[in-house]
Amino acid sequence: MRVKLLYHTDLEAIKKVLQAKEVAFDPESLMDHVVYMFEIEDCSRITTHQLVRHRVASYDQESQRFSAATREGMVTPASIQSNEAAYKVYDEALKSVYAAYEKLAAAGVPKEDARYILPGGIKTKLVMTLSARSLMHMVWQRTALQAQWEIRELAVTLQNLAREATPELWTKIIER
Amino acid sequence: MKASLVWASPKPERTIATAMRRCYSTKVIEEIEAELEQKGPVYWKFLLTKAMQDKSLDVLEHFTMTMLVEEAGDPEVGSLARSYPYLRMMRLNASDWLVSLNARTLVELWKDPGAKAFAETFVTELDGKGVCPLFNELAFGERTHAS
Numbered sequence: 001m002r003v004k005l006l007y008h009t010d011l012e013a014i015k016k017v018l019q020a021k022e023v024a025f026d027p028e029s030l031m032d033h034v035v036y037m038f039e040i041e042d043c044s045r046i047t048t049h050q051l052v053r054h055r056v057a058s059y060d061q062e063s064q065r066f067s068a069a070t071r072e073g074m075v076t077p078a079s080i081q082s083n084e085a086a087y088k089v090y091d092e093a094l095k096s097v098y099a100a101y102e103k104l105a106a107a108g109v110p111k112e113d114a115r116y117i118l119p120g121g122i123k124t125k126l127v128m129t130l131s132a133r134s135l136m137h138m139v140w141q142r143t144a145l146q147a148q149w150e151i152r153e154l155a156v157t158l159q160n161l162a163r164e165a166t167p168e169l170w171t172k173i174i175e176r
Numbered sequence: 177m178k179a180s181l182v183w184a185s186p187k188p189e190r191t192i193a194t195a196m197r198r199c200y201s202t203k204v205i206e207e208i209e210a211e212l213e214q215k216g217p218v219y220w221k222f223l224l225t226k227a228m229q230d231k232s233l234d235v236l237e238h239f240t241m242t243m244l245v246e247e248a249g250d251p252e253v254g255s256l257a258r259s260y261p262y263l264r265m266m267r268l269n270a271s272d273w274l275v276s277l278n279a280r281t282l283v284e285l286w287k288d289p290g291a292k293a294f295a296e297t298f299v300t301e302l303d304g305k306g307v308c309p310l311f312n313e314l315a316f317g318e319r320t321h322a323s
Contacts (some may be wrong), residue, residue, distance in 0.1 A: 006191075006194070006205070007186055009276075013183040014183065017182055017268075018274075021268045021269060033264060035240045037240075039205040041204060058237035059234075060196070062198060062200075062201070127205075127238060129278075
């Protein structure tokens with residue numbers, strides 16, 4: 001998985017306004033005004049289904065209606081990768097699915113219909129824009145030990161990038 | 177009421193175009209951005225026009241901005257805040273507010289007769305700062321032509 005911060009709100013510009021208006025810097029009240037746009041690549045569609053449950057955000061995702069799926073573009077969980085017997089079952093199933101996908105395409109079935117047989121572990125790419133408040137809520141929920149490993153990895157990465165970009169905002173809130 | 181731009185997404189039209197290309201491209205983001213830079217504003221305008229025509233306004237949500245709104249009355253601001261949940265407002269003092277929104281919300285405000293005056297103030301400020309001339313022309317054409 002690869003995550004890139006494409007832009008974020010200039011917190012300094014907002015702080016200048018607060019100073020001019022003699023308003024104290026309060027990270028809590030600015031969480032709705034600081035926004036981040038991320039590119040997320042090579043995470044599974046299973047994880048993006050979990051991600052979009054965080055509804056107060058904007059998402060645009062690579063469409064399977066227009067791009068062809070490949071056997072190489074899969075996220076394989078460690079529990080399968082490290083288990084020889086399990087991996088054999090998984091690999092055989094994938095070979096069968098992708099062979100069928102190609103046969104459907106060869107039979108003239110459009111990609112948007114052939115994709116109905118594709119697995120949830122297929123890799124995807126998307127852009128996501130959300131406020132610091134939405135991101136913090138997501139991080140709080142998805143870094144919990146009950147969260148699944150892939151979205152937990154994503155949430156930690158998103159948090160690290162946001163903290164690096166706007167340390168003052170995140171540090172003051174986490175300190176509370 | 178007076179609006180002053182505090183901050184906006186860098187290269188707003190290219191940001192919207194990036195979101196559009198993300199849906200239809202298998203390329204990594206650096207390749208998409210390089211392609212958009214190489215093709216330039218004419219191509220961004222083509223994509224923006226398509227988004228507006230198809231009413232695929234979700235891509236506009238990636239263009240975000242923050243405004244300082246001064247001399248705004250409580251009833252006006254309160255009514256807008258209740259009607260537009262994605263309009264984020266913070267009171268600074270009796271009549272001044274920090275307002276953050278995305279371009280989709282701005283388009284929705286523009287289309288609402290009860291909110292158009294508010295939206296016009298923002299669009300005029302964006303015009304004045306030269307932030308997003310292509311977007312303003314496509315989304316708010318009649319006002320841009322009239323000014």
